[in-house]
Amino acid sequence: MNYYSLNKKAPNTSFKEAVIKGIAPDKGLYFPETITPLPASFFENIDNLSYEAIAFEAIKQFVSPDIPEDVLKTIIAETLSFDFPVVKINDQVSTLELFHGPTMAFKDVGARFMARCLGYFNQNNTEEVTVLVATSGDTGGAVANGFLGVKGVKVVILYPSGKVSDIQEKQLTTLKQNITALEVDGVFDDCQDMVKRAFLDDELTSKMQLTSANSINVARWLPQMFYFFFAYKQLHKTHKKIVFSVPSGNFGNICAGMMAQQLGLPIHHFVAANNENNVVTEYLTTRLYQPKPSVQTISNAMDVGNPSNFIRIQEIYKHNFEALKSNLSSFSFSDDQTREALKELYTDFKYIADPHGAVGYLGCKSYLKDNEDAHCVFLETAHPTKFLNVVEDIIPEKIELPSQIKAVMDEEKASIPIAHYDELKAVLFNTLS
Numbered sequence: 001m002n003y004y005s006l007n008k009k010a011p012n013t014s015f016k017e018a019v020i021k022g023i024a025p026d027k028g029l030y031f032p033e034t035i036t037p038l039p040a041s042f043f044e045n046i047d048n049l050s051y052e053a054i055a056f057e058a059i060k061q062f063v064s065p066d067i068p069e070d071v072l073k074t075i076i077a078e079t080l081s082f083d084f085p086v087v088k089i090n091d092q093v094s095t096l097e098l099f100h101g102p103t104m105a106f107k108d109v110g111a112r113f114m115a116r117c118l119g120y121f122n123q124n125n126t127e128e129v130t131v132l133v134a135t136s137g138d139t140g141g142a143v144a145n146g147f148l149g150v151k152g153v154k155v156v157i158l159y160p161s162g163k164v165s166d167i168q169e170k171q172l173t174t175l176k177q178n179i180t181a182l183e184v185d186g187v188f189d190d191c192q193d194m195v196k197r198a199f200l201d202d203e204l205t206s207k208m209q210l211t212s213a214n215s216i217n218v219a220r221w222l223p224q225m226f227y228f229f230f231a232y233k234q235l236h237k238t239h240k241k242i243v244f245s246v247p248s249g250n251f252g253n254i255c256a257g258m259m260a261q262q263l264g265l266p267i268h269h270f271v272a273a274n275n276e277n278n279v280v281t282e283y284l285t286t287r288l289y290q291p292k293p294s295v296q297t298i299s300n301a302m303d304v305g306n307p308s309n310f311i312r313i314q315e316i317y318k319h320n321f322e323a324l325k326s327n328l329s330s331f332s333f334s335d336d337q338t339r340e341a342l343k344e345l346y347t348d349f350k351y352i353a354d355p356h357g358a359v360g361y362l363g364c365k366s367y368l369k370d371n372e373d374a375h376c377v378f379l380e381t382a383h384p385t386k387f388l389n390v391v392e393d394i395i396p397e398k399i400e401l402p403s404q405i406k407a408v409m410d411e412e413k414a415s416i417p418i419a420h421y422d423e424l425k426a427v428l429f430n431t432l433s
């Protein structure tokens with residue numbers, strides 16, 4: 001598969017080059033040249049397919065021929081070594097739990113998949129690759145974990161100081177080895193802007209091979225399609241109109257769901273569930289797309305004021321507002337509403353959600369008001385213990401710490417404070433061996 005830049009001013013490139021570059025030379029995000037729907041027989045037979053087989057069929061066309069089929073099967077098997085259960089909340093609502101991986105957030109799948117692709121591409125390469133990542137909380141931990149010890153790869157993570165949870169911070173600052181964490185005096189968008197600026201800095205890129213492990217990288221983004229297939233497999237016999245409510249920040253996850261739909265997965269509708277960072281909710285109401293500085297909320301990983309992937313969503317719908325609006329609804333919720341939702345899920349359904357999942361649940365409720373015949377699945381994108389200070393204030397129950405979290409709790413944080421782009425540049429030059 002070849003990829004083109006959404007800025008349309010750079011040459012098309014292979015999957016391998018798109019992964020190694022992360023972003024096109026004209027600063028555009030890469031997008032696949034073609035999307036070929038899967039045959040009807042695939043969906044008819046889905047009950048007989050394992051998750052690995054489903055994932056293989058879903059992603060094969062996007063990585064071929066750069067990743068041979070036998071290598072792809074191994075990468076998928078190693079990536080998907082945990083479960084993706086759908087849990088019933090009530091007759092109209094379920095949740096798809098995406099937090100059973102090593103860092104307990106949905107980013108684990110994309111990070112592990114990309115790390116293995118890069119490892120494969122790098123096996124005979126003497127040039128080191130530096131992976132730059134901006135995180136509002138979960139990507140950093142998942143990438144640190146997924147890339148730890150990968151030969152020929154150094155990882156530099158930028159996170160907004162004081163704006164990630166304690167556990168998220170531990171996950172991205174304690175692993176050390178080939179992982180460096182930079183604590184930025186700013187918000188997530190500042191981190192993301194610095195990363196994008198680094199890719200365009202000739203002084204840097206002439207001396208080092210830089211790539212991204214944010215969802216702008218196709219190898220991090222596309223595996224997120226798998227979740228929607230896994231939920232469909234679990235629900236399609238009992239529910240016909242399946243709607244996904246996706247707690248959204250950078251909009252990579254929901255956009256991956258839309259790619260799954262393009263492959264033919266029968267998804268009835270999408271709901272982008274936002275916290276008060278509501279650029280897309282506003283756009284669907286006003287037709288005006290106006291990125292703005294992010295505001296801090298209790299669902300911090302979604303505190304994004306300028307979502308990277310919205311441009312990919314526009315591309316899927318060929319920039320047709322009405323076409324997009326007929327397939328996507330969006331709602332925005334305050335922290336107070338999120339707290340109420342956490343309480344309601346616990347009191348009425350004995351389900352302990354995290355604040356991001358709670359926003360997704362609210363998205364389901366809003367959508368179902370006018371669409372009672374649908375079944376809405378909200379994505380539970382992180383484990384509640386990652387946000388203990390928020391959740392334990394609301395739930396009258398002590399939450400048992402999972403082993404993945406215990407493993408990092410007592411480790412020592414190592415981070416470098418920075419405030420400006422020049423400091424990032426200095427750190428990157430220092431990583432050159």
Ligand SMILES: Cc1ncc(COP(=O)(O)O)c(C=O)c1O
Nearest residue numbers: 138248249250251252253301381
């Ligand atoms: C727990 C959690 N929920 C939701 C999101 C938002 O996902 P996306 O950025 O793909 O929209 C993130 C961050 O990406 C996250 O970490």
Ligand SMILES: N[C@@H](CCOP(=O)(O)O)C(=O)O
Nearest residue numbers: 135136137138139214215301
């Ligand atoms: N919410 C994310 C922000 C970055 O999103 P990404 O999917 O583009 O990596 C985070 O948790 O860091």
